[in-house]
Amino acid sequence: MDSIDIDTCRLFAQGKQFVVVEDDELVSQSLQDLLENMGGRVKCFDNAEYALHHPNIEKADCYIVDYMLPGDVDGTNFLLNLRQKLHKPVCAVMMSGYTSSYFMRKAALFEWPVLLKPVNTFELISKLSEQYRNLMLNKETH
Numbered sequence: 001m002d003s004i005d006i007d008t009c010r011l012f013a014q015g016k017q018f019v020v021v022e023d024d025e026l027v028s029q030s031l032q033d034l035l036e037n038m039g040g041r042v043k044c045f046d047n048a049e050y051a052l053h054h055p056n057i058e059k060a061d062c063y064i065v066d067y068m069l070p071g072d073v074d075g076t077n078f079l080l081n082l083r084q085k086l087h088k089p090v091c092a093v094m095m096s097g098y099t100s101s102y103f104m105r106k107a108a109l110f111e112w113p114v115l116l117k118p119v120n121t122f123e124l125i126s127k128l129s130e131q132y133r134n135l136m137l138n139k140e141t142h
Contacts (some may be wrong), residue, residue, distance in 0.1 A: 013038035
């Protein structure tokens with residue numbers, strides 16, 4: 001990653017609130033450290049049900065969610081429930097370690113981009129930035 005990419009990532013993350021829903025503690029901690037070092041604020045959850053019931057969950061700017069989570073709610077259903085709760089689109093990226101052709105076809109139909117683990121930092125921030133920008137543009141035109 002060159003310095004332009006790092007600067008672009010920092011510029012996007014600065015001052016934003018991120019929610020990470022990931023049951024792998026190492027992945028979750030790495031994302032938290034990375035985003036906080038770029039100036040973001042991060043709240044991590046290891047369970048989608050708990051995250052959905054947490055006060056202020058809807059105040060985040062961006063959500064980074066693992067596809068496969070413990071419990072009854074996977075990453076896709078977490079984001080769908082969150083969108084329904086918020087009554088507006090959600091800026092999010094899903095992550096997955098699955099690479100089967102079946103999953104890849106299924107992931108292509110998801111509303112949110114799916115990044116394969118290990119996730120490239122620039123790609124993660126780039127996908128979130130693109131969605132965030134589009135949501136802000138749509139908000140201004142409505």
